Amino acid sequence: MLQSGYENWLRINEILQDPTLVGVLVKLTAQTCDMLVHPAYETPAKLILESLQRLPHAILVHEQVLAEEEERPVRFELPQTEDDDDLSFLWDREFLRSVDPEVREKFRDLAQRYNLHILPYKTNAELSALASTFIGQHDRKLLFRIYIPSGRLWAAEAGKLLDLFRSWLGQVKGQRIRLGGYTTSSGEVHEFYGDEALKGEGLSDELKSFSDFLDLCIHDPEAAERILAGNNIEKVAAAGIIARYARDARRLNRDIRQEREVRVLAIRHRLEAELEEESTFETDSSDIIERMIPSAARPMAALAIETTALADRSASPKVVINQQYINSVHGIVAQEVSGNASLNPDAIKLLELVSRFGEADSAVLESAVHEVEDPDAEQEDRLTAAQRLKGFLFRIGDKASDVALATLQKYIESKIGS
Numbered sequence: 001m002l003q004s005g006y007e008n009w010l011r012i013n014e015i016l017q018d019p020t021l022v023g024v025l026v027k028l029t030a031q032t033c034d035m036l037v038h039p040a041y042e043t044p045a046k047l048i049l050e051s052l053q054r055l056p057h058a059i060l061v062h063e064q065v066l067a068e069e070e071e072r073p074v075r076f077e078l079p080q081t082e083d084d085d086d087l088s089f090l091w092d093r094e095f096l097r098s099v100d101p102e103v104r105e106k107f108r109d110l111a112q113r114y115n116l117h118i119l120p121y122k123t124n125a126e127l128s129a130l131a132s133t134f135i136g137q138h139d140r141k142l143l144f145r146i147y148i149p150s151g152r153l154w155a156a157e158a159g160k161l162l163d164l165f166r167s168w169l170g171q172v173k174g175q176r177i178r179l180g181g182y183t184t185s186s187g188e189v190h191e192f193y194g195d196e197a198l199k200g201e202g203l204s205d206e207l208k209s210f211s212d213f214l215d216l217c218i219h220d221p222e223a224a225e226r227i228l229a230g231n232n233i234e235k236v237a238a239a240g241i242i243a244r245y246a247r248d249a250r251r252l253n254r255d256i257r258q259e260r261e262v263r264v265l266a267i268r269h270r271l272e273a274e275l276e277e278e279s280t281f282e283t284d285s286s287d288i289i290e291r292m293i294p295s296a297a298r299p300m301a302a303l304a305i306e307t308t309a310l311a312d313r314s315a316s317p318k319v320v321i322n323q324q325y326i327n328s329v330h331g332i333v334a335q336e337v338s339g340n341a342s343l344n345p346d347a348i349k350l351l352e353l354v355s356r357f358g359e360a361d362s363a364v365l366e367s368a369v370h371e372v373e374d375p376d377a378e379q380e381d382r383l384t385a386a387q388r389l390k391g392f393l394f395r396i397g398d399k400a401s402d403v404a405l406a407t408l409q410k411y412i413e414s415k416i417g418s
Contacts, residue, residue: 002032009044016051023056023138025131030065030097037106049114058134059391060127063120066107066394067098111395115360118391119384130387133380143177144192144203146303147367147377153263153294153337155188157256157302161211162190164248168210169194171241172231184376211300217246218253252299260296263337264289270332292333303363346411347373349404350389357396365392372415386416 001008016024028036035041036049052059099107111118121127137145148155162179169175180191192203216224221242228238267289343351347369354365368385371377377385389412393405 006044013047013051024052025134026059028059028061030099033099033107034103037103049110053114056138057117059116059118060130061120063122064098066104108397118394119387120390121387129380129383133384141193142191143194146363147187147189147370149187149370154256154259154302157252160252161299161302165207165210184374186374187370214245214249214299217242218249249299256302257296267332293337343373346408350408353400357399382416386412
């Protein structure tokens with residue numbers, strides 16, 4: 001209950017230290033936003049935000065609370081009654097008011113500094129759905145969730161890698177892991193569920209360690225054996241595990257390399273068809289394409305997010321060719337690598353912002369873009385994805401143009417009918 005005194009905020013932070021805590025739901029009003037940035041609450045606010053930073057959390061806040069002045073709708077003001085006990089009117093007036101611009105910017109700074117997961121909402125129905133989804137996922141101990149578009153480079157190989165990872169967590173790490181998710185005509189949702197012994201924050205690091213282990217199984221079996229020994233795996237059993245993962249890793253690397261070669265060829269063929277009169281095609285295209293497509297050097301490439309294909313165009317080789325050619329290469333590579341051929345242009349812009357500013361949340365935010373675009377995705381997932389993207393846009397508001405943010409906000413709302 002953040003709408004409370006200083007001492008209670010300190011008590012809230014003590015609760016956030018409980019090692020059995022599954023997740024944290026926070027509901028902010030204009031008043032609690034004011035308190036978060038007020039100097040008098042600086043110490044407990046810092047403690048609470050630092051705790052939230054390391055815990056699964058969702059911060060629910062009405063969209064009007066954080067609205068820019070020009071975005072604030074003209075509200076119908078209810079006449080104040082003479083009854084001093086009419087608390088519902090006072091509550092509505094306080095709950096729906098927008099924070100001052102100075103408070104808004106200070107809160108945005110806090111959101112960026114502590115990587116706060118903000119979920120804006122418009123109606124009580126949305127509030128209830130967002131809270132229920134968050135509670136349900138964490139009650140089932142969701143550790144990891146990713147949406148992979150069916151047209152993306154290495155989509156099939158990503159599924160294989162995640163299946164090997166689940167096996168590794170069970171066989172070597174002794175974790176009880178359950179795979180979940182579903183498939184639509186546009187993509188596939190992969191979900192990992194586990195027990196309290198494995199926190200979601202550590203899963204990405206564990207996945208990287210597993211990828212390193214796969215490389216060792218091929219190139220340095222003795223080092224791989226030492227890793228297994230550190231996990232109390234006997235030497236005889238370790239030899240069998242290493243042989244199996246070395247075989248699977250070679251097969252996965254081969255599939256990744258061959259799929260990349262197929263995509264490079266497809267891109268060249270498309271360029272030939274679209275730019276057959278461009279005289280520089282034969283001399284310059286190969287180098288540009290090779291630089292823009294992710295490397296197929298190791299299994300983790302299968303989970304590479306779209307940022308490589310959406311990278312700043314200034315990273316392209318400095319060759320003297322016309323802008324039409326550069327635009328065509330970037331557009332075709334993005335479609336072939338990321339599975340973006342059917343994406344709305346505004347969705348592409350969102351992915352570009354995610355690649356630039358998403359940082360640790362890039363994979364989650366990228367998945368959110370694809371889920372919003374997929375009409376067959378489960379409705380509660382699409383709603384959560386849409387509000388997560390709105391929260392992201394608020395968080396980076398001072399890093400992108402106001403016009404672009406307003407357009408993307410309307411695009412997100414149009415996809416979920418809000």
